[in-house]
Each structure stands twice: as C-alpha cells, then as structure tokens.
Amino acid sequence: MSEHIIRRLGHHGDGIADGPLFIPMTLPGEVVSGTVEGQALRDMRVVTPSADRVSPPCRHFKACGGCAVQHGSDRLVADWKVDVVRSALEAHGLETDLRPIQTSPAQSRRRATFAARRTKKGAMAGLYARSSDVIIEIPDCELLHPDLMRGLEVAQELAKLGASRKGTLAVTVTLCANGLDVAAAQGKPLDGPLRMGLAQLCDDMKLARLAWAGEVIATRLPPAQRFGKAKVLPPPGTFLQATAHGELALLTSVREAIGDAAHIADLFAGCGTFALPLSERADVHAVEGDAGMMAALDKGWRAATGLKPLTVETRDLYRRPMLPDELHKLDAVVLDPPRAGAERQVEQLALASVPRIAYVSCNPVTFARDAQTLVDAGYTLHWVQVVDQFRWSAHIELAACFTTDKRATGLNLTSF
Template structure:
C-alpha cells in the first residue's frame, strides 16, 4: 500500500525524514519540502514517485544512482548539498555545546577520487564488478562512475578480466584500486586459492593492463613501477591495499589546514599518522614524531622520509593509541600535536591532550560526531576552538572530513 507524505528534513546519512503518526520514517533519495509517494516497510520506505519536487532537486549524473550504494545525494544541487554538509558539522558541535565559526566547505570535484574499493562476484556464468546496492548484499555491476578518476574508470575491463581469474566460485573478491603518480596499484583480497598462486599468468595480465603493481591477499605479484603518491614532494609508496586519503585534492586541502594551524611549531607529534600524509609535509619545517599502529604504514613513511632530501627528522613509533595513548609527560616536548583517528575518534588520547600543555592541537576527523566529543574534552581541559574547516572528500555521500584547530586559552 502506498501513501503520500511530506519530507521534513534530511537525516545524517542523507535519507529524507517524514513523520507518520508520530513515527519517523526514512525515505532515501528525497529532499526537504517534497511531497512524495512511498511504500513503507517498518521505519524505512521505498520512494514510489515525487509529487512535488524540491527546487533543489537535480538530475543525477550517473545512470546507476538509486541502485548503486556508492552515492546518496546526486539528486541535490551543489549549493543545497554543501549547505547541508556544513549544517551537519554545526549540528554535531552544537550537540556538545560547542560554538565556532565554520569555514565554507572545500568542495569535491567529479572524477577526483583516486582510491576505490570494488567488489567482484560470479553470477550467471559471468563476473560482475561494482558496488553493493544500498543496504543490500546484491551487487551492481557498474559501467560508469561519477566520482572515481578517469584512469580507474577506464580500467574496468581490465579489472573484470582480473576478477574473472581470481574470484572464488562462491563469495566475493575485493579489489582496492589506487590511482598513483605511476599508474594503478591494484590489491585483490579473497582470491580463490589456485588462481592466486598463478603468478606468471597474473603478472602477464597486470603487464597487459599496465598496472603499476598487483598484489593478491597482501603478497606482491608484480611491481612494474613503484606506485607512488606525491606528498608535497615526498614520494610515498603505500603498502598493498593500505589506507590513504581517497582524494588527492581533499588531502591537499586538509594538509593546508593542518599546516596553517601548526604554524611555526618546531616539534610536532603526528598521531594516527598512517603512511605520512601530514608527517612528511610537516617535516619540511619541523621535527616530527609519527605514531601509528600499522607497521607496514610506518615502514612506508620511513622509506619516503629517507628518500626525500631536505626533510627534518621524522621518528616513527608503532603504537596502538587506543590502548596506549601518549601520556601527559610524553606530550611535554611537543609544540603542536596533530591527530587523525579512524571514525571511532580518539577519546583516550583527547583526555591526555586535555591535561597537557601543548600549545596547538589539530584534530582531523571523518566523523563529526566523535570529533565533537573529542573537541568537548579538549575545551573542557582549557583549550579554545579556533577554526573548523570541513572538506568534502567523498562527493555525493553524507561523509565529511573536518580539520579543527585549538590552542591554549
């Protein structure tokens, strides 16, 4: 049975929200103020038709939008989309009683995402490569994508050939594709055992596709060229499938905000440092101590530092900052601290920082909710929130990166 409702607002994941008999119902692909026809199933609903469209509604730019789960907000015009993302940051801060002037969001460009995580499955005698449907296990085989770089998009036929060789009979193959300075770095996980051991065949396929590097389940099959990323003049080769910022332009915007906040600090701690996104840039002017739990990421940072002339000392420490945050006495020697944790935030580390005398702290986060929690801890410890810079790294998604600068009040 269908019913007609009015969308009141967008929830934090980008779904429209309607109130029906005092119950909240989430309707994807709708906008505030729209009158829509829906088919309800519990607290979620399927959009049947749009009776009164919002002035902010636009035509999606990708044919897969609405089935592919990769994007949630292609139907929203750029101005409304950016305003909504900025409002999410403001709401997260307000929920913790924090006030700060929020800078305009740094926008994302179409075709700028250099890192894509694709899934491949066997179905009906063929291999499908793409993304899962939203909130479903079904796979959408993509033929276009509005967010990834042109080189990743052009590689889909080669990736499909690779998946045809590696995908198990049952289950999924995961393909992490990184567009680097020297070509595509492809990391496959979940490969069928026999195919994964065919290094000569896989090497030929990678060479024909002109991949810079191919690895299977963490083991490098072939490296034709080191797949390097340019961190402001430092060439960093990440471990296979390792985490890096998804967009080079977003990374540059975040790094600029970090550098401006750190200022003339001479000794900086970079916590949750990854492979050196910020540490290698900071080392142009400061001595840096980088801390990260991933040994392979730390090794990649170390190699890049040693091979880049003109950098100041970058020391590395492999350490789980969730279980063992830097303590107050360990923080005493630093003029500034940068921390960029996973979505869970840095609750324990923020508590130690709040009790420290570090002059400047820069918090980087992909989760405004946990960021606001950690900022509240720091403000309660005597820090003043100076700047808040949102960055749109994941175009057409509800995700937001934020760089916040605090100093001692």
C-alpha cells in the same frame, strides 16, 4: 497510499519524515506518497518536489549505492554537510566558526574498492546496489577519476582468475604515479598456477603493483605516492585520502592550525600525508599502529632532500596513547584518527596542555565528543574546515584548530 512531508536529511542522506520514516532520494520540504512498511516507504512517488531537486549527473545513480544525494543541488548538499557538523558540536554545547565547505570536483576520486564476481559468460565488476549485495556495473561513473575506471576491467579479469564460484572479490584500486596499484581480497587461496596467472595479468594489464590477500604478487613499477617533497611506496591497500583536492584542503588547514610550531607529533600518521610535508619546516615525530606504514614513511623521508628530522614509532594509540611526559616537549600535535575518534589520546593531550592541536576527522560525532574534552580542559576551538572529498555521499571530513595558553610557548596564530 499516504502522503508525507520530508522534514530533513539524515546522516546517511535519506529524507526523514514523521514516524520516523527514512526515505532515500528525497529532499527537505518535499511531499511524497507511498505505502508505509516499517520505517520505509514502498512505491514512493514525489508529489511536490523541492526547488533544490536536480537531475542526477550520473545515469547509474538510482541503482548504484556509491552516491546518496546526487538528486540535490550543490548548495543544498554543502549546507547539509556543514549542518551535520554544526549539529554534532551543538549536541555538546559547542560553537565555532564553520568555514565554507571545500568540495572536491566530480570524477576526482583516486581510490575505490570494486566488487567483482564470476558469471557464466565471464565476470562482472562494479559497486554494490543501494542496501544490497547486488553488483551494479558503472561504466559511466561521474565520481571516479577517469584513469581509475580501468580498474573495473582489472577487477573483472581478477575475478575470472581467482574468485570462487559463489564468492565476491573485493578489489581495491588506487591511482599512483606509475598507474594502478591493485590489491585483491576474498578470493581463492594462492597456489602455484594462480600466482603465475596473477603475475602475468599484472604484466599484461601494465599495473604498477598487484597484491592478493595482502601478499605482493608482482611489481612492475614503484606504486609511488607523493607527500610534499617525499615519495612513499605504501603497503598494498593502504589508506589514502580520497581525492588530491581533499588532501590539499586538509593539509592547508593543518598547516594553518599548527602555525609556526617547531616540534610536532603526527598521531595516526598513516604513510605520511601530513608528517612528510610538515617536516619541510618542523621536526616531526610520526606515530602509527601499522608497522608497514611506518616503514614506508621512514623510507620516503630518508630518500627525500631538504626535510628536517623526522622520527617514526609503531604504536597502538588506542591501547597505549602518548602520555603527558612524552608530550610536554611538543609545540603542536596533529591528530587524524579513524572513525572511532581518539578519546583516550585526547584525554592525555588535555592533561599535557599541548599548545596547538590540528584535529582531522572523518566522523563529526566522535570529533565533537573529543572537542568537548579539549574545551573542558581549557582549549579554544577556533574554527572547523569541512571538506567534502566524498562528493554526493554521506561521508564528511573536517579539520579543526585548537589552542591553549596554559603553557607559555611564544607561538602565534600565523600560518606557514
């Protein structure tokens, strides 16, 4: 047994000691003991705890892999996440105003993917254990919205019906205006009896919609999501911001970043999280690579009232980014790419000198890379708003405001 001092938290929430050693469920400044195995510590024991160590609010924390830092105080976790963003920017020589973090409350997650498996006595469903394919049942989860917890029972029933003997069913459950929107994957191939059984289950469990391997099996009620004045019926399993609180925090930041822009493009627009609310005050062109999302966004806009013109375009922005001659007429761009960032698109935005850019990111590292491209092209990074809607996890969201005066626009920095 040897003793080690935890120097800092890593990007995945593990404590890091000299070596380096990566030690889960530890905090900076703590002295821990254990037996070194590679870069891990076996039989770890906390010798000197941190003043920021707290009792985890969830009884499943030590076994479940859904959360990483419930053992740390809210202040420590908030500071750590802001520091991750600060460090990513500093690696590119960038500094800016990092606003106080916006953290979603406990039991507010409205979307989760459960793992479900058949057992000799029936089925079980939950989340995976830490760094494992073992399923941990989580009846008292402190992360998920109480109305979402019923998805565990749904996942169990789906596993009984359609999971293979050795396989694990992935069941994505999303809260919508009319209940639970459920999409299952990795199960048995659809046949007549399975299709009938799934349709009956959708009715018996009063689900809004049930999809299997991407195919909608039954819809009892429209699985609607509201974005501003519009109601959207997304394709099964579609991305949605993790919490209503987090979505509002990001939308508020985006509105501030684009100011009074009258002509906006929303790139990587999804089903309209930003495009539809922004169309209440500006003309919007929404671009997304998924045709189903674009169709849902367009239908939602057409059914709403009081919105300005909105156009949609299905386009893979990684292979075919919007070019300067398409961007020159815009006052602002909203950019919300996947974790890989938007390197090629950002290069084109820099060439076009779009006056305002609201950049929403779920990866501080790729955001900082793209931010450097914009700053090198003459943009000013005014501020970054860090948003923690994946409470107690290592995930970080942010929104940022960039402007350039290379193109005369008459825009100011006022918010809506």
